[in-house]
Structure formats: structure tokens, C-alpha cells
Amino acid sequence: MEYFWETHGWEKEDPHLKKISSMPFQRPVPFIPKEAGLYIIRGPRQIGKSSWLKAVLSHYAGKEKCFYLSCENISDSRELAEILKSVRDRKIVLLDEVSFVSNWDRAVKHEIDSGHTHILMVTGSHAYDLRRGADRMPGRFDGGGEFHLLPMEFEEFENARRQAGWAFEERVDELRAYFRVGGFPSAVAEAGPSARKPSRAMATYLRWLLGDAAKLGRQESYLKELLAQLALCLQTPLSLQTLAKKTRIGSHNTVQEYVALLESCFALRQLHAVDLDTGAFRFRKDRKFYFTDPLLYRVSLEISGQSEPEEYDAAMAELAAHEALARRFPRMGYWSGRAGEIDFVAPKRWAIEAKWSPAATNLSKAYLNLVIPEKIVWTQRNFLAEWPRST
Numbered sequence: 001m002e003y004f005w006e007t008h009g010w011e012k013e014d015p016h017l018k019k020i021s022s023m024p025f026q027r028p029v030p031f032i033p034k035e036a037g038l039y040i041i042r043g044p045r046q047i048g049k050s051s052w053l054k055a056v057l058s059h060y061a062g063k064e065k066c067f068y069l070s071c072e073n074i075s076d077s078r079e080l081a082e083i084l085k086s087v088r089d090r091k092i093v094l095l096d097e098v099s100f101v102s103n104w105d106r107a108v109k110h111e112i113d114s115g116h117t118h119i120l121m122v123t124g125s126h127a128y129d130l131r132r133g134a135d136r137m138p139g140r141f142d143g144g145g146e147f148h149l150l151p152m153e154f155e156e157f158e159n160a161r162r163q164a165g166w167a168f169e170e171r172v173d174e175l176r177a178y179f180r181v182g183g184f185p186s187a188v189a190e191a192g193p194s195a196r197k198p199s200r201a202m203a204t205y206l207r208w209l210l211g212d213a214a215k216l217g218r219q220e221s222y223l224k225e226l227l228a229q230l231a232l233c234l235q236t237p238l239s240l241q242t243l244a245k246k247t248r249i250g251s252h253n254t255v256q257e258y259v260a261l262l263e264s265c266f267a268l269r270q271l272h273a274v275d276l277d278t279g280a281f282r283f284r285k286d287r288k289f290y291f292t293d294p295l296l297y298r299v300s301l302e303i304s305g306q307s308e309p310e311e312y313d314a315a316m317a318e319l320a321a322h323e324a325l326a327r328r329f330p331r332m333g334y335w336s337g338r339a340g341e342i343d344f345v346a347p348k349r350w351a352i353e354a355k356w357s358p359a360a361t362n363l364s365k366a367y368l369n370l371v372i373p374e375k376i377v378w379t380q381r382n383f384l385a386e387w388p389r390s391t
Contacts, residue, residue, distance in 0.1 A: 035143025340364025
């Protein structure tokens with residue numbers, strides 16, 4: 001087996017590290033693991049997980065015995081187990097895209113229990129598979145843990161453009177740029193100073209979604225129809241039955257399978273209605289669906305054949321607000337009733353309305369009459385700048 005990282009200067013020829021160095025901005029590596037343990041890194045494809053592993057490899061190569069493996073061509077856990085057994089003398093073991101190895105957790109669990117590996121770091125693009133594998137290894141994280149590498153939020157997006165020398169003078173213009181481009185690094189780089197449409201990145205991420213769906217035995221045509229409807233119905237509460245009727249999928253159970261696929265690929269999140277008194281999710285009520293990044297919305301809107309809506313910035317402001325809040329506050333939902341709707345609410349703690357306008361307007365009676373410790377309206381003045389204090 002060829003250990004390319006033991007060749008002096010390998011970083012200059014490595015495709016992942018070369019791509020990073022050629023970018024007009026440098027996205028910092030989240031961290032270099034120092035303590036022994038299992039580190040599980042989740043995130044969508046083309047987000048930089050492989051580059052993160054290569055950065056870890058570069059840090060340790062020459063200092064410790066290392067091993068790196070791309071797992072996309074590994075057939076099953078038995079093959080992976082044999083490989084891991086053969087490199088037990090390596091203190092740093094890095095497994096890239098392990099989630100496509102069936103029952104990968106068996107091989108990893110066995111290796112951890114053997115006590116030979118100091119740091120074991122694995123990445124994958126499918127949240128469900130990695131989550132299931134992690135659940136089968138309680139108590140085996142030690143100094144490790146589970147981490148996400150996701151598209152850039154607005155603040156990081158703005159910093160990247162400032163680093164590249166592209167930032168607009170006004171924050172509102174930077175927000176509009178974010179709404180057009182999103183936070184995938186390759187899309188930001190392609191969009192350039194004027195934040196033009198990143199067509200190549202859009203095509204790449206569509207292929208990613210369709211390709212992963214095919215690997216998981218799903219129909220490309222069904223996924224495209226669902227993406228189109230989700231784009232057209234953004235901001236609107238929907239039931240799975242309604243989505244089934246709007247597509248050829250037909251069955252709400254099958255729709256749920258495709259929604260779960262998009263969630264597992266970090267492309268979509270669901271927002272459920274909540275009970276303001278108990279804080280319980282009301283799963284029988286219609287739910288909202290939000291893409292995790294503006295770029296994925298634009299990809300899906302193109303599939304639908306429709307042009308950008310007149311209120312595009314307002315829609316993207318709500319999408320960006322939801323994603324930012326979902327990363328920080330897992331127990332939140334929306335509320336809807338006769339008095340109107342509340343965009344985002346953590347019962348008995350806080351409520352937020354996202355209004356893409358210079359000042360707060362058209363607030364619902366439900367929001368105005370709500371008695372809750374914190375109420376915030378995000379407008380163009382304070383969008384993504386003022387946060388709830390309670391967690």
C-alpha cells in the first residue's frame with residue numbers, strides 16, 4: 001500500500017490541498033484533533049471534509065505514524081476491517097467518506113475496542129448512516145465526538161469575501177449577495193466580487209444530490225419533482241399528503257422517504273408546529289420545509305422551470321434565518337392560528353419574526369399578543385445580528 005503522505009512535499013501535489021490554496025479566500029480548518037478518540041465528521045459533499053482530513057494528515061505526517069484512506073471503493077465492513085487491522089501500528093487513522101461502506105461501524109467499533117488507534121477520524125456525507133453508526137458505539141468517543149462541517153453562514157461568508165477583497169460597503173448588499181450565492185465555498189469563489197450566479201456550482205450540487213439518491217436506490221425523477229415543489233412552496237406549511245399529490249410520487253410514505261434522504265444529505269430541514277403552552281411539537285399539523293442553503297433553493301427552483309419570485313430576498317431571508325436558528329436552537333418550531341403566524345418560536349423562551357424590510361411591518365396579532373421573555377424582529381437593520389439570550 002502506497003503511503004503518499006510519507007513523500008516530502010506531497011501537499012503541493014495533493015488535489016484537495018491544491019484546491020484550497022488556489023481559492024481567493026481560505027476557510028479555516030475547524031480544528032486539529034489532539035486527544036485520543038473517535039471523531040465523526042458529517043457534512044454535505046463538496047464542503048471540504050476531505051480537505052479537513054488532508055490538513056490533519058499534513059499536521060501529523062512526519063511527527064506520528066499516519067494512515068489515510070478514501071473509502072468510496074471499499075465494498076463492505078469486512079474489507080474495511082482487514083485494512084484497519086493491517087495498519088494497527090498507525091497512531092493517526094483517517095477514513096474519508098466512510099458512510100458508503102455498509103456496516104462500517106462494525107469495523108470501526110472493533111478497531112477502537114482493540115485499543116491500537118490513538119486518533120480515529122471518519123467523514124461521511126450521509127447523516128443517517130453516520131448517526132446510526134455512532135449510536136452503536138456509546139462510550140467510545142473519549143476525547144472525540146461528532147462534528148458538522150456545513151456551508152458558511154452569513155458572517156463567515158462576509159469574512160471570506162472581505163478576505164478576497166470583494167466585500168460591498170453596505171451590510172445589506174452583502175446579505176443580498178449571500179441570498180444569491182449561499183455558503184458553499186466553491187460557489188462563493190465562482191460568484192466572485194459581484195456575486196454573480198454560480199452556475200457550475202449549481203450543476204455540481206445537483207449532480208451530488210441525484211448521485212447520492214441513485215446510490216441509495218431512489219428515483220431521480222421523483223427527487224427532482226420533490227425538489228421543485230419544495231422550492232415553489234417555500235415558506236408555506238405543507239403536509240406530506242399535499243406533497244404527494246403535487247408530484248407523481250403518490251404515497252405520502254414515499255414522500256417521507258425522499259424527505260429523509262434530503263435531510264440525510266444536509267440539503268433540507270423540517271420545521272414543525274409547536275404548542276406554545278407545552279413546547280411539544282404538533283406532528284399532525286402541516287410542517288415547513290427549508291433548504292439548508294440559498295444555493296440549493298436556486299438549484300431546485302431551476303428544476304421547476306419557474307423564475308425567481310418577486311419577493312426572492314424576503315424568501316431567502318426567512319430561509320437563512322431558519323438555518324441560522326436551527327444550528328443554534330434544536331428545540332424550536334413555528335406557530336399558526338386564527339391570529340396569524342409566528343415564524344420561529346421556542347415556547348416560553350423567545351420568538352423571532354424575519355421581515356426583510358427597513359423596519360418592522362405587517363407583524364401578526366399572534367406575534368404582537370404573544371407573552372414571552374424575548375421577542376425579536378429581524379429587519380434589514382439587525383438581520384442575523386441580534387440573537388436570543390436564552391438557550
